[in-house]
Amino acid sequence: MSKAIDSPALSQSPTLEGADDERKSALATLPSSDAPSSQANKPPAGPPGPMQQDPSLILQGKKLAVVFTAMLLALFLISLDQTVLSTALPRIASDFNAFDKQGWCSSAFVLTQTAFILWFGQFLRIYSAKWTLIGCIIVFEIGSILCAAAPNVMALIWGRAISGVGAAGMFVSMIQLMATITRLEDRPKLFGAFGGVFGISSVIGPLAGGGLTDHAGWRWVFWLNLCVGAPAILGCTFLLKSSLPIGADPTKRSPRDLLHQTLRMDWIGATLVLGAVTALVYALQTGGNQKPWSDGGVIACFVVAGVLCVAIFFWMRFKGDTALVPPAVFRKSPASICGICGASFFNRCSLLMISYAIPVFFQVTRHHDATKSGLDLLAYMLSVVITVIGAGRVVSATGRYWYFLVGAPVLGAVGAGLLYTVTPSTSTAKIIGYQILCGVGTGATLQNSLFAMQAEFRNEMRLVAQATGVASFSQFLGGTVSLAIEQAALSTQLAKNFPIYAPQAPLAIIKESPLEIYSLPSDIIPSAIFAYVKSLKIVFVIPVAYYGLGIISALFITNISIKPPSAAKGDAKDAEEGKVAPVEESKEKAEGDVAKGVAEGEVARSEGV
Incomplete structure (x- = not known):
């Protein structure tokens, strides 16, 4: 079976003479029809070039399922850590008497995770993704141990910062492993599973954090990471196969060479x-x-x-x-790469802002506690999970992801616009419907933006880790910026509306905890609820702009098909009849007879193998 998706030779636009030489060279390596079958089955000499994917490392079926499960466990460790802490933070701040530093317990993690994403992209051009992943899990666990045993809030903040470094390396390593062990056309559904893990942890995390904090103490929120991390380390150690970094020179792998390359990093x-x-x-x-x-x-x-x-x-x-980010990453297709970064940034912004606003709305209008308001977010997160998995399967089947990036945010914008209209008397059923619209709009784009970057560099594999790191950096930066904008916008609106509609309410206390509204005198509560909901509208309308900017960004992304040519699904019968799978991309067809000759040579070579 031919697995040629896009010929690397085509991406380099060969000259007439170079193309002819390459075609002749390729045909010369093919076994003749009269040659013995043992010769026909002989693999080509030499490893794949730095631009190509090594077919010997590709996994399918049960092997891929087992390895991918280990990777999902490591990913679950990262995503659970980010969500489980939310319900424990008030207790941590109270125990350490450090309410002014409460925000840094979360921000320290996000800061180092965002800052080190790009560094690990370059690191993985030198070191194996498998051992980098395992090492980063250990770093993450060291940070968790420091948090669990923290004697004061500063030690806890430093522990969170260390965990953030480990999380950055884990994420980039898994993306690199995906590019190494899976076919391009299989990745969308696997990326969908990645997104599903993030969504599931968003539901489980707050509930687990609240339960552990109430019954075992907040320190168990961090000890929990050890329980998840240990099997993740074992699974990655025994199930993942170590390989050279893509494009690495196998003759320069001595400790001295590796040290020299490390010192030459940016x-x-x-x-x-x-x-x-x-x-x-x-x-x-x-x-x-x-x-x-x-x-x-x-x-x-x-x-x-x-x-x-x-x-x-x-x-x-x-x-x-x-x-740290080679100019070649942006030089390949500047508009498309910038579009991917923009879509990643704005989609993450809308995800986190809506995730924050909905629980607060239910706390204010329904008097739900932190745990129950987390359940109120279930409709949104489940729709994100289901859509991200479903979209991944559709992309794997059709080979097209661009339409999701452009079309899905329209639904998200409609849903966010409808959330802007909610009042304290709006029925829960309507709010659930609005959440589902937002969830579909977010889920269909969440992982496809990262996959779009890998598709762009499908023929330049040595840059995949750094290019995907740029998209991931955009995502995490979007999360950081959106939460800051949300807090600033809500704080401004509260300061504006409470003096008008509820001047007797203690705004400083209510800003710390919305549930304090229900500790006010009964005659003030309705006006305080009205003032808070009116202020919260700004948090629902901003995602409309985010979705719109995400659509504009996606319009600049190249519409690439990652589905193999139909003839490439072919069988031995096609090969015997002398049929050659056509190159899929229309722009590559337009290269003319020279490119066609190169493509035929590449396909023939793959069929000869």
């Missing part, structure tokens, strides 16, 4: 990215909360972040291929 670029993300997160975390936006320190952080971003741009251009 450490300055990594430092600039860490500084820019830290300055941005600090400004967003403190601005509008602990300090006004006009505060000199907040403004200075924004300025520093902007200056560092400019410095990063010029530094990457100066470093070239050895940069």
Whole structure:
């Protein structure tokens, strides 16, 4: 069976003479029809080139299912950690008497995870994805142990930062492994399962965190990570096959060579990215909360972040291929790559903002506690999970992901617009329906934006880890920015509406916990609820803009089909009749007779194997 999806030779636009030589060379390696069958079954000499996927590493069937299960367990560890903490944070802040540092318990994790995503993309050009994944799980667990045994809030924050570094490496390693052990056309449904794990953990996490905090103590929220991490390490150790990084020189793998390559990594670029993300997160975390936006320190952080971003741009251009993000990543198809980054950023923004707003709405209007309001989010998260898995299967079957990226956000925008209209008297059934619309709009795009990046670099495998790291960086940065915008926008609206509709209510206390509304005198409660819901509308209308910007970004993404040619599904009968699978992409057909000759040579070679 021919597995040729896109010929690497075509992506390099050969000259007439070069193409002819390559075609002759390819045909020369083929066994003649009169040759013995043992010769026909002989594999070609030499490893695949740095641009190609090694077919010997591709897994299918039961082997893939077992290995993928181990990877899902590692992914569940990351996603559960991010959601299980939400219900434990108030108790942690109370025990340490550190309400002013409560936000940093979450932000420290997000900060290091976002900042180190790009660094691990370059790291994986040197080291095996399998052992990087295992090492990062261990780093993650070290951070969890530090959090569980933390004597004070600063130790806990440092533990969260260490766990964030491990989470960044785990995520990028799994993306790299996916590109190594799976076929391009199989990845959408596997990416869908990744998204499903995130959605399931969003439902389980708050419930598990609340239960552990209430009955065993908040420290067990972090000890739980060890229970999940141990089988993940064992599974990855014994089930995953170690392989060279894509494009690595097998003759330069001695400890001295690896040390030399590590020292040549873009450490300055990594430092600039860490500084820019830290300055941005600090400004967003403190601005509008602990300090006004006009505060000199907040403004200075924004300025520093902007200056560092400019410095990063010029530094990457100066470093070239050895940069943290090689310019080649954006040079291939600048508009499409920027479109993928934009879609990743805005889709993540809408996901987190709606995830935050819906539980708060039910706490305010229905007097639901934190655990029950988490269940109120079930319709949204289940629709995200079901859609992300379903969309992945559809993309695997049809070979097209672009239509989801452009069309699905329309449903999300409609759902968010309908949520903007809700009032305290709106029925729960209607709100569930609106949540489902938002969930479908989010789920169909959540993983497809990452897959779009892998499709762009399907013939340049050595850049897959760094390119996908750029898309992942955009996603995590979107989550960080959206939550900061949500908190600032809601805080501004509360300060505006409470003096008008509920001037007697203690706004400072209500901002810390919406449920404090129900501790007010009974005659003030209705007006306080009205003021809060009116303020919350801004949090529902902003995702409409996010979905719209996501659509605009997706329009710039190249519409690539990842489905193999129908003739490539062919059988031995096709080969005997001399039929050759056509190259799928229309633009590659347009390369003319030269490209056609190269393509035929590539397909013939694959059939000869």
